[in-house]
């Protein structure tokens with residue numbers, strides 16, 4: 001991926017309902033966040049692969065207030081989710097009561113639309 005499109009392709013895929021993660025074509029390391037250089041071998045041959053969009057809650061915290069955040073969208077659950085492919089991503093858990101969220105819970109991706117064209121935000125919700 002080129003310097004210009006390393007993040008754009010990620011957001012575009014998200015707006016199409018697909019979570020992609022970077023994979024190193026030299027050493028095979030799958031990582032996150034999107035970047036041109038592999039953090040494992042420092043190679044520059046990185047391309048996106050489609051994630052299954054599933055993972056587990058690695059850690060989380062709950063915020064009862066957040067500046068500028070709509071009150072009806074509180075509490076806000078910040079989480080680090082470990083994807084099935086290995087890398088961990090910082091995200092939000094939605095559609096869940098904070099009392100019911102535990103480390104190790106299985107979650108799956110969904111996407112929240114934004115006002116920006118070709119940009120959607122991946123968030124995660126518990127797998128029933």
Ligand SMILES: [Zn+2]
Pocket residue numbers: 024025026027028029038039040041042043
């Ligand atoms: Zn590598």
